[in-house]
Amino acid sequence: MSTTTDRPTPIDTRTKLVGLLGRPLGHSFSPAMHNRAFQALGLNYCYLPIEVTTEDLATVAAGIAKMNFAGYNVTIPHKIRIMDCLDSIDPLAQAIGAVNTVTIRNGRTTGFNTDGIGFAHALEAAGESSVENKSVLILGAGGAARAIAMTLADQGATRIVICNRTESKAWDLSRDVNQQGRECATAIPLGAANMANALQDTDILINTTSIGMHPQDQQSPIANRLIQRHLVVCDIVYNPPLTHLLKVAQEKGCRIVRGIGMLVYQGAASFQLWTGRDAPVDIMRHAIHP
C-alpha cells in the first residue's frame, strides 16, 4: 500500500523505471512532473530522460523491454517510428498514427497515444462536460491536431473543421478522420472570410499550431476581431502559459483552456497506464507551473 508523502522514495531493486525517449530533451517538463507525482503517492518509480538517436531507437526500445521498466513516453522525433518497435498498438493510437506512451507488461510492449485524451480532459476540467453535439474548429494539421481531431471524433463531436497553412494537410487530416474515425470532419482554406463564416457555427476553437509560442509571444493564429464571446477558446501552446490568443479571448469574455492543461492531463493518462493509479493532477501541474 502506498501513502501520500513528501519523502523521496529510495531507489532499490524493486524500483520500477519509466522514461522519455526523444532527442533533444533539454526542454522537457515530464521528468519533474512524473517524479513529483510518484513521490507524492509514495510509489517506488523513477522517471528518466533518455536521449536516443533515430538509428538507435529500435535497439534501445528492445533493451528497455527486457529491463525493469513499466513503460515510457515517446516524443519528437520518434512518435511514428516507435510503432515499428512494439508488440501491439491501441486502436486510437493506430488511427492517430503516432504513439506517445508505451506500457511494458510481462515483456510485451503496447503503444498508446494520450495527447488527444489529455486535451479532452483539460477541456472537461475547464468546465466543458463533453464534446458530444459540439462543433469544433481546429487551426493546424500537424501531429497534435491529428491526435486531438481523432480523439474528439471518437468522443462524438458533431463537426470538426480543420484549417491549416498548408491546405492539403488539412484535407488529408479530415479525410483520415472520416475514414479511420467517424464521418464528421471537413477542411476550409485559410482566410479571414472563410474563418469568420466557419466560426459562426463553432462552439470550440482550438489552436494546435506553434504560432504564439515563446519567443513569438505577440503573435496569434487568428485575427482578434474574429474571436466572439460564444466560443470556448483553447490553445495547446503552453509557453507562455497565457498566449496572446487566450488573452484576447479572455478579454472578450470567452471561456479559455490553456495548453498546460493538455500537458498535465496527457501525462496523467500515461501515469495511470503505468501505475494503475489515478494521477495527482494538481501536484503534477504545480511541478511544471508553480
Ligand code: NAP
Ligand atoms: P507539428 O506536427 O510540427 O505541426 C505544426 C503545425 O503548426 C502545422 O499545422 C503547421 O502548418 C503549423 N504552423 C507552424 N508554424 C506556422 C506558421 N508560422 N504559420 C502558420 N502555421 C504554422 O507540431 P505539433 O507536434 O503538432 O505541435 C504544435 C504545437 O503544439 C507546438 O507549439 C507544441 O509545443 C504544442 N504542443 C503542445 C502539447 C501540450 O501538451 N500542450 C502537446 C503537443 C504539442 P504547416 O502544416 O503548414 O507546416
